[in-house]
Amino acid sequence: MKPAPDYVPAHGLLRGKSVLVTAAAGAGIGFAIAKRAAEEGCRALFISDVHERRLNEAVEAIRRDTGLKEVYGQLCDVSQESQVQSLVDAAEAQLGGIDVLVNNAGLGTSRRIVDMDDSEWHKVIDVTLTGTFRMMRAALKVMQPRGKGVIINNASVLGWRAQVEQAHYAAAKAGVMALTRCAAMEAAGFGIRINAVAPSIAIHAFLKKSASEELLNELSAKEAFGRGAEPWEVANVMIFLASDYSSYMTGEVVSVSAQRA
Secondary structure, three states: OOOOOOOOOOOOOOOOOEEEEOOOOOOOHHHHHHHHHHHOOOOEEEEEEOOHHHHHHHHHHHHHHHOOOOEEEEEOOOOOHHHHHHHHHHHHHHHOOOOEEEEOOOOOOOOOHHHOOHHHHHHHHHHHHHHHHHHHHHHHHHHHHHOOEEEEEEOOHHHOOOOOOOHHHHHHHHHHHHHHHHHHHHHHOOOEEEEEEEEOOEOOHHHHHHOOHHHHHHHHHOEOOOOOEOHHHHHHHHHHHHOHHHOOOOOOEEEEOOEOO
């Protein structure tokens, strides 16, 4: 197993841009991309989550660790349209316009199809797929009149690959991929780019709480490097997609994976 690489220094890739990130509290990919955006020079950052204490802690940690003062947070459950609209309205006002939206909110459980009831299926789909749709719809309504903007969706390699007990989550993430491609075609005429990343496995504290060590070791062993990704390694690809370096990319789903073909 190869060790994780050293943390990559910032290069100012988001200098002057404003960024909104959903599900950004805690220690996962959402917090990693929010922190990375601040490090890469964004002028202002707005983050959301459903956990108030962790959200407040995340705002303070980013301010403290990056020196960015313009960091704001608001509670938001992306399964509730009223909260989505409130978040986008607040971010628009506080940021002076949203330049980059990162849709990171998602929900997964483990259940075989024959044991899954409708409520579990609908909850995963509603947060992971429909929540992404709600956020994009609200953001596009304010980005399109300005003729610019970038949206990045967090998908998963399970949108392509089969895994036992993940039919609902895989279906939702495959939907995010298709939604990304279709939305990108609609938004291109307004100068807006929409892409997605598809991570395989990124190891962080909350994943360790929700999955057994045995399963995480098994999944990590399938990776070419024999380890899961660090959350910031996924965030780095999101930063590229948010930056002007990816100006001719839209409707793409970029795999952030070291799994063997």
